[in-house]
Amino acid sequence: MSRFLSARGQRLSVYTPGEQPRERRYIKLNTNESPFPPAPAVLEALQPGTLAGLRLYCDPECRELKRCLAAQYGLSPSEVFVGNGSDEALNFAFMAFGEDSIAYPDISYGFYPVFAALHGLKGIELPLLKDFSVPLALAQAQRCPVVLANPNAPTGIALPLCSIRQLLESDRERLLIVDEAYVDFGVESAVSLIPEFDNLLVVQTFSKSRSMAGARLGYALGQERLIEDLERVKYATNPYNVNALTQLLGIKTLENQAYYDACCRIIIENRAWTEAQLRALGFEVLPSGANFVFAAPPKGSAAALYEALKAQGILVRYFPRARTERYLRITIGTREEMSALVDALRALLQRTL
Ligand SMILES: *Cc1c(COP(=O)(O)O)cnc(C)c1O
Numbered sequence: 355m356s357r358f359l360s361a362r363g364q365r366l367s368v369y370t371p372g373e374q375p376r377e378r379r380y381i382k383l384n385t386n387e388s389p390f391p392p393a394p395a396v397l398e399a400l401q402p403g404t405l406a407g408l409r410l411y412c413d414p415e416c417r418e419l420k421r422c423l424a425a426q427y428g429l430s431p432s433e434v435f436v437g438n439g440s441d442e443a444l445n446f447a448f449m450a451f452g453e454d455s456i457a458y459p460d461i462s463y464g465f466y467p468v469f470a471a472l473h474g475l476k477g478i479e480l481p482l483l484k485d486f487s488v489p490l491a492l493a494q495a496q497r498c499p500v501v502l503a504n505p506n507a508p509t510g511i512a513l514p515l516c517s518i519r520q521l522l523e524s525d526r527e528r529l530l531i532v533d534e535a536y537v538d539f540g541v542e543s544a545v546s547l548i549p550e551f552d553n554l555l556v557v558q559t560f561s562k563s564r565s566m567a568g569a570r571l572g573y574a575l576g577q578e579r580l581i582e583d584l585e586r587v588k589y590a591t592n593p594y595n596v597n598a599l600t601q602l603l604g605i606k607t608l609e610n611q612a613y614y615d616a617c618c619r620i621i622i623e624n625r626a627w628t629e630a631q632l633r634a635l636g637f638e639v640l641p642s643g644a645n646f647v648f649a650a651p652p653k654g655s656a657a658a659l660y661e662a663l664k665a666q667g668i669l670v671r672y673f674p675r676a677r678t679e680r681y682l683r684i685t686i687g688t689r690e691e692m693s694a695l696v697d698a699l700r701a702l703l704q705r706t707l
Contacts, residue, residue, distance in 0.1 A: 358434070368468060369470050373385075380664075380667050381669065382701075386507075387561070387562070387567045388567075389691060391591055396566075396607055399603060404599070405599075412598035414593040425602075429545075432562050432576075433578055435588075436601075437573065437595060438595045439559050439570040440533065440558060441559070447574065452462060452473050452475040452499060454475065454476060455477070456478070457493065458477065459502065459503075460480060460482060461482050461506075461678060462501075463535075486511055492525040494520075494521060497698065504533065504537070505643040508671065510641070510642030511643070515543075522553060522554055530555070539618055545575055548575060552576075552577045555574055556576065557573070560571075564618070565616050566613070569604075610619045628686060629647055631696045632647065636651070636653075645686045647684050650682075654702075654703070659674040662702050663699075
């Protein structure tokens with residue numbers, strides 16, 4: 355760091371993204387991207403005329419994109435916020451709604467404690483129960499905003515909608531932020547509860563189920579007043595937060611929902627296949643509602659397996675913390691990729707006999 359870095363800058367905690375190596379081709383199962391390209395119509399959207407339009411600022415209100423998202427979810431455009439990835443929507447939500455503390459599970463998305471620290475909030479960690487499920491009674495006891503990833507990451511475990519409803523009803527003065535980055539892989543969304551609850555904000559993304567991680571597009575859905583608050587933070591930070599190309603690609607994506615639904619169905623099938631294969635190899639596999647599985651090998655260390663897979667060109671994710679160190683988080687890719695992974699694991703486990 356330079357000698358000019360402020361004390362505030364020095365105190366920042368930072369998020370460590372999963373590896374995005376460029377030096378060799380990996381079977382990349384480490385950051386929960388889609389193995390499928392965007393829909394053909396999305397690929398065709400970037401014409402020279404579109405690029406020429408870049409001389410103009412983009413629409414800061416993202417009107418057309420909000421209209422399409424609102425139509426997809428049966429909401430009004432005033433109930434939609436769009437951000438530069440859902441990370442930005444979450445960041446703005448922490449900034450807008452965090453007073454002195456904010457609560458989230460102790461094992462969850464690694465950005466929550468970083469955002470809490472960034473905004474000077476005390477992060478209250480809710481310890482997951484023994485089976486890695488969310489401690490609902492403890493969540494209900496909080497007065498501050500609660501953030502839940504549903505399904506949770508890196509466990510993949512999902513809460514049923516009735517539990518979300520119960521949490522919302524237990525204190526209507528407490529805001530619940532549900533991060534649904536993985537909701538499209540077979541889990542019930544809380545969006546249907548928005549008309550009933552003004553203390554609910556649902557955050558989703560184009561990064562996982564819609565093959566657009568590199569375009570950076572996420573959104574938050576909630577009643578109009580909540581969305582106004584997020585817009586307030588946006589206009590204090592970065593009014594042109596979603597660039598023109600990404601807005602266009604987002605609209606084209608929503609026009610091709612059937613393609614993405616088909617991709618999600620394949621991922622769900624491949625997930626079931628992978629779970630069965632891993633269990634047959636003796637792995638403990640947590641029940642997943644996401645496009646990844648969290649699995650512990652029957653013997654040897656997960657850290658060593660992670661390294662051995664990487665040396666063979668297969669990248670997965672390893673979280674070296676007390677309760678997660680026995681597990682690997684493995685993104686679900688194509689059937690070919692998952693076969694290669696299972697074959698590699700089988701061979702590695704035999705070697706350590
Ligand atoms: C991937 C992920 C995000 C971030 O998604 P972006 O839209 O790419 O910023 C947010 N929350 C969870 C739980 C995630 O896994």
